[in-house]
Every structure is written in structure tokens, then in C-alpha cells.
Amino acid sequence: MxxxxxxxxxxxxxxxxxxxxxxxxxxxxxxxxxxxxxxxxxxxxxxxxxxxxxxxxxxxxxxxxxxxxxxxxxxxxxxxxxxxxxxxxxxxxxxxxxGERPEVWAPYADYVAKWVQPLLALEPAARRILSYEPQLVPGWLQTEEYAQLVIRAGFPDAPRHEIEARAKARVGRLHMVGRAQDPPALVVIMDEDVLRRPAGSPGVMYRQIEHLIQVLKGELRHRVKLQIAPLAMGMTGAVGHPIVHLRFADDLLSDFVYLEQSESAWCIEGAGEAERYQSRLFRLCGMAVPADRTLTLLEDKLAELARNRY
Structure with a gap:
């Protein structure tokens, strides 16, 4: 040799x-x-x-x-x-x-939008997934019921089986956080408005919040961190679109940023720009309600929905 x-x-x-x-x-x-x-x-x-x-x-x-x-x-x-x-x-x-094996999204290739495929392909390898969501419950944490409503709004003419397949692909991503080998940490910031925005019948949001509480109290509680960005944060922290930043444990894999628009996405790789978006997300974390208060906020919202017969 x-x-x-x-x-x-x-x-x-x-x-x-x-x-x-x-x-x-x-x-x-x-x-x-x-x-x-x-x-x-x-x-x-x-x-x-x-x-x-x-x-x-x-x-x-x-x-x-x-x-x-x-x-x-x-x-x-x-x-x-x-x-x-x-x-x-x-x-x-x-x-x-x-590297020649099928991509992780391959089972849903007919249903997953092309612009999200780069994110789905790389997030299983992340050491940490850091994300901000201004409009919706973050995809990893959605229930299938909630996901189907969101997807239906974006693809109103899609057949039912396609909506269901897209929803399964979206919510199934949480499984990687619970795997035994190299699970990524999931850190997400969600606008407070998301909890107030109707999603189908009131019961849909009630069950969605129940799901969030179960995740934060369950086996994934040490791997999932959810923060709520309050309305009081104002324009200081306003970002008009979702951001996902992937950080990897391996030196050969550089940071990856995914910026989603309504029907497209930008993907940014490497240092420089990726670092800038990470800093932006860190600032949002600092302005959002601390993660140790998230359960209280969710339980209060659940009680409010119950009082109103959700």
C-alpha cells in the first residue's frame, strides 16, 4: 500500500x-x-x-x-x-x-415540490436544524390533519391521495429527530400569530396545539426546542418568509440555508451568506419568548380554545 x-x-x-x-x-x-x-x-x-x-x-x-x-x-x-x-x-x-442510493424523498417523488427537495435531501444529515416560521406551524411539528389543510390551500386542485401523500411526507420528517443514530436537534421559532390564525374548524388548531404539547413533553423534549415570537416584538424581528438553517457535524459538509417563497425557494450554501442568516435566526431566538415558557403559552391557548368550545 x-x-x-x-x-x-x-x-x-x-x-x-x-x-x-x-x-x-x-x-x-x-x-x-x-x-x-x-x-x-x-x-x-x-x-x-x-x-x-x-x-x-x-x-x-x-x-x-x-x-x-x-x-x-x-x-x-x-x-x-x-x-x-x-x-x-x-x-x-x-x-x-x-451517494447513488435513492434520495430520502424518493418514495414521495411524484408529490414533493421540486424546490423543497434539496432541503429534504440534506436535513437528515444535519446536527442542528434552526428554523423560523412566520405563517404556519413548522412542518416537522404539524399534525397530518393540519398539514392537509395547509397543502390543500396551496394546491387546491390536487386530488385527495396527493394531498395525503404530501402531508405524510411532511410530518414524517419528525422521525429523524427521534432516531437512535445521530439525531439532529430541532430549534424552531414560530410567530405568535400562528396560534391565532384559523385552520379549518377550531378543532383542527386545538388538536394541533395538543400535538405540540405532547412533543414538548414526550420523548423528544430534549431534542426539540420551540420558541414563540410575540407580536410585541414588532417590526424589529419581522421576517416575511420561512428560513431554515442546517448545521452539520462533518467538516466536509458546509452550512445550508433554505429560504422558501410561495412557489419556489432559494438555497444558499457555505459560509458568508449562510452565517448571516444564522445570526438573524439567533437574534430572533433572543427576542422570542424563552423556550421554557412555551409549554405554558400553549397550554393557556388550549384552555382558551376549550372555553370557546373550540
């Missing part, structure tokens, strides 16, 4: 873990290949020429996108970068194989 060149990056610290999803493996491998190329002072064009492909394919590989013949091209690229350690090569190829 040849010795690994000193100073060349290694991917052996990133373990193959199917529960993190295929996209995380591709992104980690892509960043590793980019660093290997940089350590040899090679451009994307240099590598493309050496492995017999196009610069755009090299760029897509390094961005973690799906490409044709990924395992073969990864082997060629690493060879072009003079990576000769057998263990390093074997581990990199095993990560490439994992």
Missing part, C-alpha cells in the same frame, strides 16, 4: 451512514475531491482533461450533484490528483456508492 502524501485531504473521517441520506454523501465526497484537486493545484479543466470528461461534469461532482458513472469518475479523478492510499481510495468509493 502506498503512503498518503502529507497535506493531502482525507475522507476517512466521514463515515458511511445510510441514515444521513445519499445527498450528504455526495456533497461530502464532492468537497473532498475539490480539496484534493486544490492540494495539487489543478483546475477543473485540468482534471476534466485527464479523466476524459467535461469541466461541467467535474463541477457537478464537486457540488454533490448526481452524474453518470460516478464511481468510475471518482476513481479517475482521485488518480489524477495522485491519491494512492488504498484505504483512502476504498473509502472514497464506498461513499460514492452510498
Amino acid at each position: 502506498a503512503a498518503q502524501h502529507t497535506g493531502v485531504p482525507s475522507i476517512r473521517g466521514f463515515q458511511r451512514r445510510p441514515h444521513l441520506g445519499a445527498a450528504a454523501h455526495r456533497r461530502a465526497l464532492g468537497e473532498y475531491m475539490r480539496r484534493c484537486r486544490g492540494s495539487r493545484n489543478l483546475t477543473g479543466k485540468d482534471v476534466a482533461r485527464r479523466i476524459g470528461t467535461s469541466p461541467s461534469t467535474v463541477s457537478r461532482m464537486e457540488s454533490g450533484e448526481r452524474t453518470d458513472n460516478p464511481v468510475r469518475n471518482v476513481a479517475k479523478l482521485l488518480s489524477a490528483c495522485r491519491i494512492t492510499d488504498d484505504r483512502e481510495l476504498s473509502h472514497a468509493l464506498s461513499i460514492a456508492e452510498e
Whole structure:
């Protein structure tokens, strides 16, 4: 076995873990290949020429996108970068194989909007999910009943089975927070207005708030933190759209920000802009009601709905 060149990056610290999803493996491998190329002072064009492909394919590989013949091209690229350690090569190829598996959203591919797929693909790999929601109960914490109403409002002409499938995909995301291996911490800030906004019959919101209370009191209480942003916060903390910031435990995975609009989304990666949105979310956390008071606020709202016969 040849010795690994000193100073060349290694991917052996990133373990193959199917529960993190295929996209995380591709992104980690892509960043590793980019660093290997940089350590040899090679451009994307240099590598493309050496492995017999196009610069755009090299760029897509390094961005973690799906490409044709990924395992073969990864082997060629690493060879072009003079990576000769057998263990390093074997581990990199095993990560490439994992990246070829179906995406986590694949079972709902016919129903999940394309703009949300990048978030669904990466959030299972997050160490922490930090989110702000100004209009709705955050998707991870919705009941199926509430989710179906929300989805129906956005897709009024969709058939019932599609609405139900979309709702199952949305609420099923909470399961990753309860998994035994590498569960992400979920930190969400929700506007107080969400608790006042009607959602179908009054009973729908009553059962939704019951669900929030059950989550915060149940087995996930140490992994889920919910804060309420009061109306008194005013325009100081006003943000007109949902924000999700993903922070990963692995050095090869950079921060990811998801900014959702009505029928589209922006995805931002890496430091800089992602850091700016994280700071914005931290400010919202500081202005919102502390998490240890959330249960009291929810129980008070539940009692109010009960008095009004919800």
C-alpha cells in the first residue's frame, strides 16, 4: 500500500451512514475531491482533461450533484490528483456508492415540490436544524390533519391521495429527530400569530396545539426546542418568509440555508451568506419568548380554545 502524501485531504473521517441520506454523501465526497484537486493545484479543466470528461461534469461532482458513472469518475479523478492510499481510495468509493442510493424523498417523488427537495435531501444529515416560521406551524411539528389543510390551500386542485401523500411526507420528517443514530436537534421559532390564525374548524388548531404539547413533553423534549415570537416584538424581528438553517457535524459538509417563497425557494450554501442568516435566526431566538415558557403559552391557548368550545 502506498503512503498518503502529507497535506493531502482525507475522507476517512466521514463515515458511511445510510441514515444521513445519499445527498450528504455526495456533497461530502464532492468537497473532498475539490480539496484534493486544490492540494495539487489543478483546475477543473485540468482534471476534466485527464479523466476524459467535461469541466461541467467535474463541477457537478464537486457540488454533490448526481452524474453518470460516478464511481468510475471518482476513481479517475482521485488518480489524477495522485491519491494512492488504498484505504483512502476504498473509502472514497464506498461513499460514492452510498451517494447513488435513492434520495430520502424518493418514495414521495411524484408529490414533493421540486424546490423543497434539496432541503429534504440534506436535513437528515444535519446536527442542528434552526428554523423560523412566520405563517404556519413548522412542518416537522404539524399534525397530518393540519398539514392537509395547509397543502390543500396551496394546491387546491390536487386530488385527495396527493394531498395525503404530501402531508405524510411532511410530518414524517419528525422521525429523524427521534432516531437512535445521530439525531439532529430541532430549534424552531414560530410567530405568535400562528396560534391565532384559523385552520379549518377550531378543532383542527386545538388538536394541533395538543400535538405540540405532547412533543414538548414526550420523548423528544430534549431534542426539540420551540420558541414563540410575540407580536410585541414588532417590526424589529419581522421576517416575511420561512428560513431554515442546517448545521452539520462533518467538516466536509458546509452550512445550508433554505429560504422558501410561495412557489419556489432559494438555497444558499457555505459560509458568508449562510452565517448571516444564522445570526438573524439567533437574534430572533433572543427576542422570542424563552423556550421554557412555551409549554405554558400553549397550554393557556388550549384552555382558551376549550372555553370557546373550540
